[in-house]
Amino acid sequence: MEREKRYSAMTEYELRREIATLNEKARKAEQMGMVNEYAVLERKAVMAKAYLLDPNSFKPGEIYEIDGDPGSYFKIDYLNGVFAWGYRLGGTGQEEALPISMLNLKG
Known part of the structure; x- marks a missing residue:
């Protein structure tokens, strides 16, 4: 099993790809009424975005x-x-x- 890479170790490209994936999963969770899953995915995207900022x-x-x-x-x-x-x-x-x-x- 591959360990997930920490956001701090990701390149800008990897972070942007991760954010896009999280946003897509969050959109699907919201459509399916999975409120808790949506909130978790949104929070992960916010964290990933933090690593793109100075x-x-x-x-x-x-x-x-x-x-x-x-x-x-x-x-x-x-x-x-x-x-x-x-x-x-x-x-x-x-x-x-x-x-x-x-x-x-x-x-």
């Missing part, structure tokens, strides 16, 4: 809108790999980690 594009102390959650913002305290650690504005103030692919870069 963590240096995200700065501690900055505030970013959370993708897929309009009006929700996240302030980064620090970065660890492809995860931004910080807290949601207007939230409980509890520290959490989000993949950087969930944060919208200011354009």
Whole structure:
């Protein structure tokens, strides 16, 4: 049995292919009403997308809108790999980690 390759070890091409495959599987799961499967596949795609981004594009102390959650913002305290650690504005103030692919870069 072939072990799955970690996203961190994949090339850009492999990551893009993986994201396309996950999106297709998620679409099929959604059509079949498999809500939990859909959520898992969507989360995997978000993680894979994080490895296509440059963590240096995200700065501690900055505030970013959370993708897929309009009006929700996240302030980064620090970065660890492809995860931004910080807290949601207007939230409980509890520290959490989000993949950087969930944060919208200011354009």
